[in-house]
Each structure stands twice: as structure tokens, then as C-alpha cells.
Amino acid sequence: MTLNVKTDKAGAANKPRIWPDVHAGGLVGYALLWAFFIVFLIYPLIRLFYDSFTTDEGIFTLANFHSFFTDAFYLRSLMNSMLLGVGTVITTSIIGIAVAFLLLRYDFPGRRLFSYLTIIPMIMPPLVGVMGFVFILGRAGTVNVILQDYCGFQQPVNFMYGIHGVLLVETLHLFPLMTLSIVDAMGKISPSLDEAAESVGSRGFRKFFDITFPLTTPGYVTGALLVFIWTFADFATPLVVGIDDLLASQAYLNIVQFVDRRLFKMGIVISAIMVILAILFLIIAKKYVSIKDYSSLSYTQIERKRLSPPLQAGAVAFLTFILVFAFIPYFGIALDSFGKGWALTPIPVKYTLQYFERVSVETPKFILNSLLYSAISVMICIAVGVPVAWAMLRTRLPGREVLDSLTTLILALPGTGIGIAYMRAFREPFPFMSIALIGLWVVIPIVLAVRRLPYTVRGTFASLLIVHRSFEEAAESVGATKMKTFRDVTLPLIWKGVLTGSLYSFILALQEASATLLLVVPGHEMMTVGIFNFYIGGSVNEAAALGFILIILGAACLFLINRLAGSKMGGVFG
Amino acid sequence: MKRFALFAAISVAVFFCLAGISSAQAIENEFYLITPVSKDVHDPVLKAFAAYAKKRWNVDLKTSAMPQGTPVAYGQILEWKGKPRADVFWGGEGTLFDNLAREGLLEKVQVPDKMWNEIPAEIGKPVGLPLKDPKKFWVGTMLEPYGIIYQPKLLKRLGVEIKDWDDLLNPKLKGQIAQCTPDRSSSSHASYEVILQTYGWEKGWEWLKKLAANTGIFTARSRDVPNVVSKGEFAVGFAVPSYMAFAEVLNGYDVKYVFPKNAYVTPEPMAVLKGAPHPKAAHAFIEFLLSEEGQKLVSAMGVYPITPKYKVQGAPGSNQEKAVAFTGGMRSFFDIPVGNVYNADTAGQKKRIEEVNSYFRKEIAEKHKEIIKK
Numbered sequence: 017m018t019l020n021v022k023t024d025k026a027g028a029a030n031k032p033r034i035w036p037d038v039h040a041g042g043l044v045g046y047a048l049l050w051a052f053f054i055v056f057l058i059y060p061l062i063r064l065f066y067d068s069f070t071t072d073e074g075i076f077t078l079a080n081f082h083s084f085f086t087d088a089f090y091l092r093s094l095m096n097s098m099l100l101g102v103g104t105v106i107t108t109s110i111i112g113i114a115v116a117f118l119l120l121r122y123d124f125p126g127r128r129l130f131s132y133l134t135i136i137p138m139i140m141p142p143l144v145g146v147m148g149f150v151f152i153l154g155r156a157g158t159v160n161v162i163l164q165d166y167c168g169f170q171q172p173v174n175f176m177y178g179i180h181g182v183l184l185v186e187t188l189h190l191f192p193l194m195t196l197s198i199v200d201a202m203g204k205i206s207p208s209l210d211e212a213a214e215s216v217g218s219r220g221f222r223k224f225f226d227i228t229f230p231l232t233t234p235g236y237v238t239g240a241l242l243v244f245i246w247t248f249a250d251f252a253t254p255l256v257v258g259i260d261d262l263l264a265s266q267a268y269l270n271i272v273q274f275v276d277r278r279l280f281k282m283g284i285v286i287s288a289i290m291v292i293l294a295i296l297f298l299i300i301a302k303k304y305v306s307i308k309d310y311s312s313l314s315y316t317q318i319e320r321k322r323l324s325p326p327l328q329a330g331a332v333a334f335l336t337f338i339l340v341f342a343f344i345p346y347f348g349i350a351l352d353s354f355g356k357g358w359a360l361t362p363i364p365v366k367y368t369l370q371y372f373e374r375v376s377v378e379t380p381k382f383i384l385n386s387l388l389y390s391a392i393s394v395m396i397c398i399a400v401g402v403p404v405a406w407a408m409l410r411t412r413l414p415g416r417e418v419l420d421s422l423t424t425l426i427l428a429l430p431g432t433g434i435g436i437a438y439m440r441a442f443r444e445p446f447p448f449m450s451i452a453l454i455g456l457w458v459v460i461p462i463v464l465a466v467r468r469l470p471y472t473v474r475g476t477f478a479s480l481l482i483v484h485r486s487f488e489e490a491a492e493s494v495g496a497t498k499m500k501t502f503r504d505v506t507l508p509l510i511w512k513g514v515l516t517g518s519l520y521s522f523i524l525a526l527q528e529a530s531a532t533l534l535l536v537v538p539g540h541e542m543m544t545v546g547i548f549n550f551y552i553g554g555s556v557n558e559a560a561a562l563g564f565i566l567i568i569l570g571a572a573c574l575f576l577i578n579r580l581a582g583s584k585m586g587g588v589f590g
Numbered sequence: 591m592k593r594f595a596l597f598a599a600i601s602v603a604v605f606f607c608l609a610g611i612s613s614a615q616a617i618e619n620e621f622y623l624i625t626p627v628s629k630d631v632h633d634p635v636l637k638a639f640a641a642y643a644k645k646r647w648n649v650d651l652k653t654s655a656m657p658q659g660t661p662v663a664y665g666q667i668l669e670w671k672g673k674p675r676a677d678v679f680w681g682g683e684g685t686l687f688d689n690l691a692r693e694g695l696l697e698k699v700q701v702p703d704k705m706w707n708e709i710p711a712e713i714g715k716p717v718g719l720p721l722k723d724p725k726k727f728w729v730g731t732m733l734e735p736y737g738i739i740y741q742p743k744l745l746k747r748l749g750v751e752i753k754d755w756d757d758l759l760n761p762k763l764k765g766q767i768a769q770c771t772p773d774r775s776s777s778s779h780a781s782y783e784v785i786l787q788t789y790g791w792e793k794g795w796e797w798l799k800k801l802a803a804n805t806g807i808f809t810a811r812s813r814d815v816p817n818v819v820s821k822g823e824f825a826v827g828f829a830v831p832s833y834m835a836f837a838e839v840l841n842g843y844d845v846k847y848v849f850p851k852n853a854y855v856t857p858e859p860m861a862v863l864k865g866a867p868h869p870k871a872a873h874a875f876i877e878f879l880l881s882e883e884g885q886k887l888v889s890a891m892g893v894y895p896i897t898p899k900y901k902v903q904g905a906p907g908s909n910q911e912k913a914v915a916f917t918g919g920m921r922s923f924f925d926i927p928v929g930n931v932y933n934a935d936t937a938g939q940k941k942r943i944e945e946v947n948s949y950f951r952k953e954i955a956e957k958h959k960e961i962i963k964k
Contacts, residue, residue: 156822258807357842553629
């Protein structure tokens with residue numbers, strides 16, 4: 017059955033029509049997309065808010081929020097979380113922008129290698145980063161052991177234990193995110209704009225404020241928002257260095273203890289507050305952040321200035337310095353995953369493969385589950401994300417703007433918040449299911465898919481932009497259906513973009529450990545959960561070994577992305 | 591929604607299939623444990639149980655453990671409201687098990703009478719610590735003290751020796767002590783109670799504040815404590831179960847252990863959850879652990895048999911002998927006089943538990959920075 021709703025307006029030929037040949041099938045598909053968003057995003061969030069505004073008996077109350085905002089400890093946690101978030105945005109901005117400018121605008125030896133290496137630090141599963149740092153910079157880490165044994169220090173230097181340790185870990189983990197956002201934004205500035213500015217006398221700093229700054233702002237704001245939220249939602253890192261007066265840590269600690277119902281409720285309230293804050297930040301940044309702005313239509317070839325030899329040396333030295341720091345956790349993790357009984361010596365004395373054997377051969381479930389769930393989640397991402405992007409760009413279906421906002425909202429939602437929302441929402445069995453979703457392993461791929469959906473939507477959207485509408489119209493004019501057009505014309509043109517976005521989702525799904533930690537079903541643990549369980553179970557070496565495997569997997573995916581994306585993402589930097 | 595309907599149909603079908611298969615066997619082919627007993631012990635025990643099930647019933651048993659701190663596991667079981675996702679709860683303090691039994695969330699333990707009677711009713715003087723529930727809702731499985739772990743290399747550097755609780759208050763140890771919080775760890779909670787019941791409420795908290803002044807880190811989980819000490823990040827760990835400390839030795843670390851005066855000795859209680867998905871496997875597991883094979887197995891891990899019938903003994907160089915050397919030559923708790931001041935009737939009350947936890951949170955956790963500065 018065809019609905020054939022055609023409301024041809026004058027001049028609508030080039031633009032998508034309001035109701036372009038909508039088939040019933042298409043409408044059902046669109047309804048299914050909405051169903052997905054409603055069941056797996058909107059409902060859990062509503063449930064979270066409902067729980068935080070009611071008592072255990074279901075009576076409306078503001079008392080929960082009252083006790084939050086009158087508790088000095090929670091207020092301090094809120095303050096600390098905000099400060100830490102802002103602090104990390106500042107530090108990552110300084111490093112991230114400097115790195116982006118160097119790699120984009122200037123030429124020096126090793127630039128290509130650096131442009132690959134500077135993204136690597138993003139591959140850092142939660143907990144693994146801070147563990148690696150503690151192995152090297154902790155009170156008994158390599159550096160302190162050397163300082164005390166050979167340099168006569170009486171007391172270890174406290175690099176890690178405290179809020180500064182968290183800042184260090186987050187900064188070196190997240191600066192590539194900032195770099196990528198800036199690169200993405202700067203890539204869109206056409207050199208002709210630059211030339212135009214220079215021709216009317218706008219040079220140097222003036223040009224930066226006239227042209228570069230305004231045009232890179234959206235990219236920068238997006239990056240800043242991501243960095244902020246990431247730091248804001250991370251509870252694993254602070255706990256390792258003995259910090260618990262942060263919102264995410266309090267949410268986690270209060271939730272995972274069930275003894276005190278009051279504290280448990282406060283955990284829910286804190287998560288709700290985190291979600292509300294995330295939405296607020298998003299509204300503030302909304303002017304700059306939307307899926308559309310992620311899209312990079314085409315990267316213009318940027319002319320690079322050749323630096324003078326001393327400056328070249330400076331650039332190389334700066335990047336090397338940053339990278340050495342950023343790679344510290346990798347050294348730490350590698351040493352600890354192979355080393356046995358490593359304590360108070362600069363490097364382990366004995367080496368073994370037993371930890372790798374234990375986490376791969378003896379209990380392969382961590383790796384297998386990780387790969388399986390991430391793969392399923394990527395499939396869900398594609399099944400939902402590609403149609404969403406397509407609907408946003410090629411149709412004028414009502415509500416598609418809302419889909420855009422919802423997808424962006426996901427980016428800003430703290431994982432802890434989503435995890436707790438799911439815990440509350442899917443505790444009771446579905447109407448026609450015998451068991452609640454919470455007890456089933458499928459909840460993991462679903463939550464992973466929801467959390468990583470924006471990357472697929474973004475990748476697809478960007479690729480679709482490049483496919484000119486006329487290609488599709490040509491196919492349709494010779495009688496191809498929408499479906500057939502999509503399959504024969506659009507898909508072959510965009511699959512690379514979709515795949516890149518999906519691989520990106522895959523890497524991030526592999527590393528996700530805030531929502532999944534709260535939702536894990538016994539017997540179905542994945543690698544990140546394994547890392548966490550091994551760590552808190554005292555088997556740090558096994559945690560390190562799993563982390564090491566995860567890092568290798570991530571690096572391999574990143575390499576693949578680089579290869580696939582080729583010139584478009586420019587090996588990211590072109 | 592189509593996907594759901596399909597999924598629901600499949601999951602229901604699978605559910606009935608599995609139920610059908612398992613009813614034909616001696617025990618179910620799955621078994622889930624919720625436990626604060628760390629991986630060092632529960633992992634090998636579960637493996638041995640799976641091998642035993644294969645041998646005895648030819649069942650390919652799939653086991654899994656939810657590692658949770660005692661308070662969390664306890665709360666989780668309450669939260670399940672009689673529809674547990676685990677079969678057996680293992681470890682922690684007997685008082686919490688009494689509470690669960692009162693809530694009607696436990697099933698009576700089914701083991702042969704002879705096995706049950708071999709376990710003494712209690713241990714310790716002047717206050718006796720029960721090792722099993724007279725109403726049979728839980729049974730002790732092994733004995734282990736909550737003591738002090740230390741890194742000898744660091745203590746030597748600091749010039750400190752540790753023999754008993756009070757040595758922890760030495761100002762030279764400032765920033766060197768690692769402990770978990772009493773609301774996250776039952777070993778910490780029980781040891782706080784030992785201090786509080788030794789000195790009384792006021793003086794006890796004064797002591798604990800002095801301990802906090804020396805504390806460099808409150809870890810997220812009790813298992814982190816021996817961990818950071820064996821790495822050398824911190825010199826001393828408070829309220830560490832002996833098997834966790836011994837696990838670090840087996841991992842190749844050089845750590846030492848002190849069993850201070852009146853330290854809490856836990857029987858690591860075990861109970862079958864009412865409505866457990868695999869009840870036959872659950873009862874079989876308890877019987878296995880209390881058998882000679884089970885007790886021998888755990889005695890290689892730094893804990894002690896629950897009955898005087900068995901002792902920690904092995905060939906020279908075996909883990910059993912290493913464990914005996916590690917804990918100062920003791921082979922059984924029933925060979926030595928055990929001091930205990932921990933009164934379960936006082937400490938186990940829900941109100942008291944909350945009082946201790948909230949006092950800790952208000953007066954120590956929130957003011958830790960100020961306490962350190964003093």
C-alpha cells in the first residue's frame with residue numbers, strides 16, 4: 017500500500033519534500049525508531065526522575081532534593097565535580113588546541129607519526145589508565161622508587177593520591193578528544209576565507225579572532241562538553257586514588273550499597289541531578305552542538321607552513337613530552353601484566369605469562385562477551401542510527417528535529433546516570449516477558465548501543481551530506497523505489513562513513529564501563545567489568561592483563577579506521 | 591515490539607527447556623554464588639565444586655560468582671525480595687544472616703547430621719562467637735581472623751614495629767595506613783566493633799579517629815587494602831582477612847601478617863537463599879565445602895578448618911605449610927585460646943549498625959581532611 021502523500025511546493029525539487037513518497041513500511045520503520053528511543057532512552061530517564069521525586073511508597077516529595085542540597089558533603093561533592101570538570105576542560109584545551117594547531121598548520125619531521133600517536137591515548141579503558149599511572153607515579157611507583165633509592169628522597173612524592181591525580185589522568189586521557197574536535201572544525205575553514213581576511217588586512221591574532229575563532233567555536237564547544245561530561249561521570253578513577261567526594265563516586269557508592277535505603281535513594285537522586293546538569297549544559301551549549309555540526313562536509317586541503325629548524329625541534333620536543341606522559345599508563349599496564357610480585361622496585365623482577373593465560377585461555381568469556389556484545393550493539397547502532405540520520409536529512413517527517421536533540425542528549429548523559437536509570441526502569445518484567453530485562457544479558461548490548469548511537473548517526477549524517485540528492489533522484493526517475501535507491505545508490509556511497517562511525521562506536525563500546533558495571537548479569541561479564549572485578553577482587557595483574565588486551569584491540573580498530581577513512585578523516589589530520 | 595515478542599517467546603521456551611533438563615538430573619547444571627569472599631578463595635572452590643559435580647553426577651556445572659562486599663550482598667538479597675538471582679550467600683558476619691533468616695529469605699541448610707554436629711556451637715572467650723545457627727539457617731564454613739597486614743620493607747624504613755592494635759597509632763605511620771570504610775566492608779565494620787567494644791563508645795571512637803589521622807587512603811573495597819599494601823603504596827592495612835593477606839604471598843609479594851589481640855574471627859557463614867534458582871546445587875555446594883575435600887582445599891589458602899577434626903597440614907613446601915608459617919605456626923583455631931569481645935547481640939542490631947556507619951560518615955569520612963591536619 018502506498019500513501020503517496022505529495023505536497024509539491026514550488027521549487028521543492030531540489031529540497032527534500034515534506035512527505036516524500038512515504039510508504040506504509042517507511043512509516044512503520046519510523047515508528048519503530050521512535051519506539052526504540054521511547055523504550056530505551058525516554059522511559060528510563062522518566063523513571064529515574066520519578067524515583068527521585070517520590071518516596072519508596074510512591075508519594076511525591078521534594079525531601080530527597082532537600083536533603084541533597086542541605087548536606088554539606090554532597091554540596092562539596094557537587095562543587096568538586098564541577099571544578100574537576102572545568103579544570104579538565106582547561107588543561108585539555110591547552111594541550112589539545114596546541115597539538116591540533118601544530119599538526120594541522122605546520123610541517124615538521126614525524127608529523128604523520130605524531131598525528132597517529134596523539135589519538136592513541138583515547139584508547140584507555142576506565143580504571144586501566146589510573147592503574148597504569150599508579151604503577152609508574154604512585155607512592156611505590158617506578159619514579160618514587162628511583163627517587164627514594166637513588167636520589168635520597170625520604171618521603172615519596174605524592175603525584176597521584178588526591179584530586180590532582182584525577183586531573184592528571186583525565187587530562188592525558190581526554191586531550192585527543194579536544195584535538196579531534198578542533199581539527200574537525202578547522203578542517204571546515206576554507207583557505208579562501210583566510211585569504212579574503214588577509215587581503216583586507218586581517219592578519220595574525222586579528223585573523224584568529226576574526227575567522228578562526230568564530231568558525232572553530234562549535235567544534236570546540238562540542239569537545240569541551242564531551243570532556244566535561246566524561247570527567248563528570250567517571251567514578252572509577254577517583255576511587256583508585258582515594259577520592260570519594262565527587263558526584264559520580266557518591267552516586268556509585270550509594271547505589272552499590274543496599275543496606276541503607278536512605279543512601280540508596282540518595283544515589284538515585286544524585287544520578288538524577290547529574291542527568292539534569294548534563295541536560296542544562298547541553299541547553300547552554302545547544303547553540304553550538306548538534307549532530308549537524310559534527311558533520312564535516314569536506315576537508316579542505318590546508319597548506320602547511322614549513323617550520324624553521326629550531327622551531328621544528330621545539331614542536332617535536334613538545335609533542336614527545338606530551339606523548340611520554342600520555343603513554344605512562346601503557347608502560348605501567350604492560351609491566352604489571354607481565355610482572356609478578358612487583359613491589360618497591362623500579363620494574364618487576366620476575367616475569368610471567370600466567371595472567372594472560374588466566375584471562376584469555378582459562379576464562380575466555382571476558383573477551384568473547386566483549387566482542388559479542390560490542391558487535392551486537394554496533395548492529396543495533398546501525399539499524400537505528402542509519403535510518404535516524406537518513407530521516408533527519410532526507411525527509412521532513414515530524415519529530416525528526418526531536419530525534420536530533422535526543423541523539424545529542426545521549427552524548428551528554430553520564431553513563432552512571434543511564435546505568436542507574438536502567439536499573440530502576442527495567443527491574444520489573446515487561447508485560448509479556450517472564451524475566452525482567454535487568455536479569456538478561458541483552459540489556460548490556462542495548463545500553464551500549466544507546467550510549468554509542470550518536471557516533472553512528474554522526475558518521476552516517478556526514479557521509480549522506482556528500483551524496484548529492486540528484487544521484488538518488490536520478491535512480492528514482494527511472495523507477496527505483498526508495499528502498500532500492502538506498503540500497504543501490506546511497507549505500508555504496510556511504511558505507512565507508514557508516515563503517516568508520518560503527519568502528520568508532522565499537523571501540524567506545526569495548527571500553528564502556530560506567531553503565532555496564534551497574535547492569536552486569538552474573539556469568540555474562542565483559543572485559544571492562546572483568547577489569548573492575550579483578551581489580552576490586554585484588555587480582556591487579558589479571559586486571560592489567562585484560563586491560564592490555566583491550567588496549568591492543570582498541571589500537572587495532574583505530575588503525576583500521578585510519579586505513580578506511582583514508583583521506584577523508586585524513587588519517588584524521590590529513 | 592515484534593522483536594520483543596519473539597525474544598520473549600524464545601526466552602520462555604529456553605527457560606522451560608532448561609527446567610526440563612535439570613529436573614532429570616541430580617543437581618542443576620548452573621550454580622550462582624553471591625559472596626564477599628574474594629576471588630582468591632571462591633574461584634578455586636567453585637572450580638573444585640564443578641569438578642566434583644562432574645565426577646559425582648556427570649553434570650557439566652556452570653558456576654559464577656557475584657563478588658560483592660558483605661553490606662552490598664546483604665542489601666542486594668533484601669532487594670531481590672525472595673526472588674534471588676543467586677543460590678548461595680557466603681561470607682560476612684553471622685548477625686546479618688540472622689537478620690535474613692528473620693526476614694524469611696533463607697532456607698534451612700541440609701547437610702548430614704554427623705557433619706553438622708562436628709562443628710562446635712561457638713568459639714572465643716569471654717564472649718562466644720556462634721559458628722552455626724541453632725535454627726539451621728546458616729552454617730560456618732571456615733575460620734579466619736581479621737588482622738593487620740604490613741609491608742616489612744616500608745616499616746623498616748619508617749622504623750616502626752607492629753605487634754598489636756595500638757601500634758597502628760604511632761605518629762610515624764602518618765599517611766601510611768590503608769583501610770576500607772565500615773559501611774563498605776564487613777571486616778572493617780567488625781574490627782571497628784572490636785575497638786568500640788574494647789574501649790567503649792566514646793574512647794573507642796577517639797581511638798578510631800587517631801587511626802584515621804594516620805590513614806592515607808579509604809579504599810573502595812576491602813580487598814584493595816592488602817592490595818595497596820603488598821604493592822608498597824601504603825605500609826599497613828587495617829582489618830584484613832588472613833586469606834586475603836596470604837593470597838598476596840601466593841601472588842609473589844613480600845608481606846607480613848599480625849593477628850592482634852581479640853581480633854574478630856569470622857566463620858564465613860553460608861546459607862541457601864529461599865527461592866534459589868538452583869536449590870539442589872546450592873545444598874550440594876555446602877555439603878561439598880564442609881567435607882574433608884572442601885576443608886582441605888580451603889586450608890591451602892590461608893584459612894582454618896571449621897571443625898577440630900581437620901587441621902592445616904600438608905607436605906613440606908605445600909601451600910598449607912606456607913600458610914601455617916605465615917600466621918605464626920597455628921594449625922587450628924581449636925588448639926589455641928581465642929579471645930573475643932565482639933558481642934553479636936550488641937553489634938548485630940540494625941540500629942547499631944546504622945549508628946556506627948553514620949557516626950563514621952559524619953565524624954570521620956567527611957572530616958578526614960581536618961583530622962589529618964591536626
